[in-house]
Amino acid sequence: MTGIPDKLNFALPDGHLMSHVLPFIEGAGLGFDGYDETSDLNRRPPMRTESDTAKTLIQQPDRVAAKVIRPQDMPVHVANGNFDIAISGTDWLAEHRQRFPKSPVIEKLRMGFGKVRIVAAVHQDDGDNLPDFIESFRSRSGGEYLKIASEYVYLADSYAQKKNLHPYRVIMTYGATESLIPEDCDMIVENTETGNTLRKNNLKIIDTLEVLGASESEGCLIANQESLEIPWKKELVEGIVSLFENYLK
Ligand SMILES: Nc1ncnc2c1ncn2[C@@H]1O[C@H](COP(=O)(O)OP(=O)(O)OP(=O)(O)O)[C@@H](O)[C@H]1O
Ligand SMILES: O=P(O)(O)OC[C@H]1O[C@H](OP(=O)(O)OP(=O)(O)O)[C@H](O)[C@@H]1O
Structure with missing residues (x-):
C-alpha cells in the first residue's frame, strides 16, 4: 500500500524546518491540530482551513491526510507514492534528483524560509x-x-x-x-x-555549491507528478499552492 487510499497524503517536516513551517501555514490560513514544537507532537495532525480564503480555495480539507516526517526522507517517499506532496528543502530535492534523475518528484513552490x-x-x-x-x-x-x-x-x-x-x-x-x-x-x-x-x-x-540553480537551499513544496494526473488531487494541490502563493505575495 502506498499512503492512505483516497486521501491526499501530505508530509510535513519536523526538526529545523518545522519552526519555519508553523508560522507560514498559520499565516496562510491553515491549521494542523497537534503540529507544534511541544514534546506532544501529533505525527498525524488533522488539517483545518481557518481563513475565508483557505475555505474557498480548499473545498475538501477532510481529504488531506498529513503526517510529520523528516525532510531528508521526503523526496523518496513522494517518488514512491507514499505521499502526494511534502514540504522539504531544495537541498534534499537536489540530492534526490542527483541520485534519481528520472524521479517523478517535481518542485511546486519555493517557500522562502529555512535558507542555508x-x-x-x-x-x-x-x-x-x-x-x-x-x-x-x-x-x-x-x-x-x-x-x-x-x-x-x-x-x-x-x-x-x-x-x-x-x-x-x-x-x-x-x-x-x-x-x-x-x-x-x-x-x-x-x-x-x-x-x-x-x-x-x-x-x-x-x-x-549551487542548489537547483540557487546559491542557497530553502523550504519547498514538492509533489508527485503522477498524483497531479488525478483530478481531485490536482484540485486540492492547486488550492494549497494558491494559498501559499497568496501568503508569499
Ligand atoms: N540551521 C539549520 N540546520 C540544518 N538544517 C536546516 C537549518 N535551517 C534550515 N534547514 C533545513 O532543514 C532541513 C533539515 O532536514 P533533515 O531531514 O536533516 O531534518 P532535521 O531533523 O531538521 O535535521 P537535523 O538532523 O540537523 O536535526 C533541510 O532542508 C535543511 O536545509
Ligand atoms: O551554521 P549554523 O547556524 O551553525 O547551522 C548549521 C548547523 O546546524 C545543523 O546541525 P545540528 O545542530 O542540527 O546537528 P546535526 O549536525 O546533528 O544535524 C546543521 O547540520 C549544521 O551543522
Missing part, C-alpha cells in the same frame, strides 16, 4: 580557496584519496567530479559531520546558516 548554504569546508589552516586547499592536500598526502564527508553524498560526489578532485572518496554521515576534520576526513560538504558550527570546529568555507 551548502558549502565545502576544510580546516581553517588549510587554504583560503579550493585550488589552495587542493595544492596543500596533494603536497602532503602522497597520492592518498581525498576524503569528503557529507550527509549529501550525491551532491558531494557531483561537486568532486565537477571540480576534478580525483582521487577522492565520499563518506556518508548522519550528522555531526563538522567533527570529522582533520582526523577522519579532509573536507566536508555541509549546510550552514549562521556559520557558528563551522567556526566552533575550526573550519573554513572554501566554496558554495
Whole structure:
C-alpha cells in the first residue's frame, strides 16, 4: 500500500524546518491540530482551513491526510507514492534528483524560509580557496584519496567530479559531520546558516555549491507528478499552492 487510499497524503517536516513551517501555514490560513514544537507532537495532525480564503480555495480539507516526517526522507517517499506532496528543502530535492534523475518528484513552490548554504569546508589552516586547499592536500598526502564527508553524498560526489578532485572518496554521515576534520576526513560538504558550527570546529568555507540553480537551499513544496494526473488531487494541490502563493505575495 502506498499512503492512505483516497486521501491526499501530505508530509510535513519536523526538526529545523518545522519552526519555519508553523508560522507560514498559520499565516496562510491553515491549521494542523497537534503540529507544534511541544514534546506532544501529533505525527498525524488533522488539517483545518481557518481563513475565508483557505475555505474557498480548499473545498475538501477532510481529504488531506498529513503526517510529520523528516525532510531528508521526503523526496523518496513522494517518488514512491507514499505521499502526494511534502514540504522539504531544495537541498534534499537536489540530492534526490542527483541520485534519481528520472524521479517523478517535481518542485511546486519555493517557500522562502529555512535558507542555508551548502558549502565545502576544510580546516581553517588549510587554504583560503579550493585550488589552495587542493595544492596543500596533494603536497602532503602522497597520492592518498581525498576524503569528503557529507550527509549529501550525491551532491558531494557531483561537486568532486565537477571540480576534478580525483582521487577522492565520499563518506556518508548522519550528522555531526563538522567533527570529522582533520582526523577522519579532509573536507566536508555541509549546510550552514549562521556559520557558528563551522567556526566552533575550526573550519573554513572554501566554496558554495549551487542548489537547483540557487546559491542557497530553502523550504519547498514538492509533489508527485503522477498524483497531479488525478483530478481531485490536482484540485486540492492547486488550492494549497494558491494559498501559499497568496501568503508569499
Ligand atoms: N540551521 C539549520 N540546520 C540544518 N538544517 C536546516 C537549518 N535551517 C534550515 N534547514 C533545513 O532543514 C532541513 C533539515 O532536514 P533533515 O531531514 O536533516 O531534518 P532535521 O531533523 O531538521 O535535521 P537535523 O538532523 O540537523 O536535526 C533541510 O532542508 C535543511 O536545509
Ligand atoms: O551554521 P549554523 O547556524 O551553525 O547551522 C548549521 C548547523 O546546524 C545543523 O546541525 P545540528 O545542530 O542540527 O546537528 P546535526 O549536525 O546533528 O544535524 C546543521 O547540520 C549544521 O551543522
